[in-house]
Amino acid sequence: MPAALDQLIDALRVLPGVGPKSAQRIAYHLLQRDRNGAGRLARALDTALAQIRHCSRCNTFTEAEICERCMSASRDPQQLCVVEMPADLAMLEQTHAYRGMYYVLMGRVSPLDGIGPRELKLDRLLARATDGTVQEVILATNFTNEGEATAHYVGEMLRARGLKVSRIARGLPVGGELEHTDIGTIAQALYERRAL
Amino acid sequence: MSGKRVEQQPGFVLHAYPWRETSFVVDVLSRNHGRVPLIAKGARRPRSAMRGLLLAFQPLELSWSGTGELKTLVSVDWSGGLPLLSGSALMCGYYANELLVRLLPREDPHPKLFDAYAALLQALAHGRPQDLALRLFELALVRELGYAPTFDIDADGEPVSPECDYIFIIEQGPVKLQDGQSGEQALSGQTLLDLANADLSASESLTQAKNLMRRLIHHLIGGTLESRRIFMELQEL
Numbered sequence: 139m140p141a142a143l144d145q146l147i148d149a150l151r152v153l154p155g156v157g158p159k160s161a162q163r164i165a166y167h168l169l170q171r172d173r174n175g176a177g178r179l180a181r182a183l184d185t186a187l188a189q190i191r192h193c194s195r196c197n198t199f200t201e202a203e204i205c206e207r208c209m210s211a212s213r214d215p216q217q218l219c220v221v222e223m224p225a226d227l228a229m230l231e232q233t234h235a236y237r238g239m240y241y242v243l244m245g246r247v248s249p250l251d252g253i254g255p256r257e258l259k260l261d262r263l264l265a266r267a268t269d270g271t272v273q274e275v276i277l278a279t280n281f282t283n284e285g286e287a288t289a290h291y292v293g294e295m296l297r298a299r300g301l302k303v304s305r306i307a308r309g310l311p312v313g314g315e316l317e318h319t320d321i322g323t324i325a326q327a328l329y330e331r332r333a334l
Numbered sequence: 335m336s337g338k339r340v341e342q343q344p345g346f347v348l349h350a351y352p353w354r355e356t357s358f359v360v361d362v363l364s365r366n367h368g369r370v371p372l373i374a375k376g377a378r379r380p381r382s383a384m385r386g387l388l389l390a391f392q393p394l395e396l397s398w399s400g401t402g403e404l405k406t407l408v409s410v411d412w413s414g415g416l417p418l419l420s421g422s423a424l425m426c427g428y429y430a431n432e433l434l435v436r437l438l439p440r441e442d443p444h445p446k447l448f449d450a451y452a453a454l455l456q457a458l459a460h461g462r463p464q465d466l467a468l469r470l471f472e473l474a475l476v477r478e479l480g481y482a483p484t485f486d487i488d489a490d491g492e493p494v495s496p497e498c499d500y501i502f503i504i505e506q507g508p509v510k511l512q513d514g515q516s517g518e519q520a521l522s523g524q525t526l527l528d529l530a531n532a533d534l535s536a537s538e539s540l541t542q543a544k545n546l547m548r549r550l551i552h553h554l555i556g557g558t559l560e561s562r563r564i565f566m567e568l569q570e571l
């Protein structure tokens with residue numbers, strides 16, 4: 139096999155969920171059936187690598203030093219919402235229920251995967267949240283064990299610095315009926331029931 | 335994917351990691367089949383019914399099939415009864431899971447260890463003292479894996495006396511200290527007898543057991559535990 143083909147197959151294996159067989163299939167497809175597409179992919183990767191970086195304020199992907207959202211004058215700079223991934227931020231934005239700032243962790247605490255405060259660079263979040271302007275931090279990490287661990291320790295860290303800290307609530311889906319809700323959600327909704 | 339089918343086994347998810355495009359491999363601790371890696375096909379799809387159930391630290395009932403090293407998860411049922419862990423209790427849970435993942439060979443059933451793990455999670459979920467719960471789990475672990483020598487017989491073959499002090503030498507057992515000898519690692523005979531009886535209600539026994547278990551586990555793991563490192567780093571935030 140030509141060395142360049144070998145290298146391509148090997149390089150494709152960086153993609154999540156792509157093993158040696160799929161890598162070979164993708165390589166043949168690109169070279170045989172879609173050389174234009176392959177060219178576009180190569181250029182897009184090159185451009186993205188050169189131009190995309192992390193916003194120095196919210197840590198999400200951006201082309202500028204500071205992203206547009208962080209520069210916006212119409213958002214409340216006293217509120218900071220912490221999410222795991224950019225996709226979570228996008229969902230929260232769709233709610234139109236929040237007008238504050240964000241911080242994107244790009245991951246979550248996951249001890250069995252060796253991901254802790256150092257790997258997540260939590261010192262950067264600490265610096266962001268203690269800039270003197272932020273008053274309240276809203277923890278919107280996932281309701282998985284890893285998301286809970288992240289929320290707990292980030293919350294403790296920020297509360298100790300005098301910030302107001304809250305966690306998004308969990309429970310039954312809006313418009314949801316008990317009969318059609320998964321058992322784990324109902325169980326936790328019972329454990330976390332609130333007084334009326 | 336024919337082959338042996340195993341039905342409705344009590345178990346816990348220890349760890350899950352992504353597999354191919356839409357699946358997980360879940361490392362499961364089951365009561366009757368030990369630690370088994372199961373492929374949860376399609377569990378990473380957004381509307382997967384399995385996805386919300388495959389949570390660590392929750393009692394589950396699992397069925398799987400297959401004969402290879404990786405079996406296929408067929409169904410998961412929620413047994414429930416435990417609130418989700420949080421805070422330091424959650425970190426203790428991760429520590430226990432890392433010990434099991436790193437020390438327990440696959441498909442080597444240890445029902446007593448499973449019960450000790452379930453008891454640990456009960457204690458953690460209900461806010462009972464974490465130290466005691468962890469020590470009892472560690473003790474069950476080293477015993478069940480055959481690493482713990484008898485705590486009540488010393489290295490010379492003599493019964494351990496509650497009146498004497500000992501040092502514990504790994505792979506030999508308790509060695510009696512002569513009068514006037516002492517050492518950082520010294521343990522009272524009473525602690526050793528309490529370990530033999532799995533009763534750590536006395537506070538001195540609990541403290542000394544902590545040191546001994548840490549040494550034994552360090553020896554078994556042969557390195558550092560990620561969950562411990564991360565726990566320490568989190569506490570320093």
Ligand SMILES: [Zn+2]
Nearest residue numbers: 193196205208
């Ligand atoms: Zn930004």
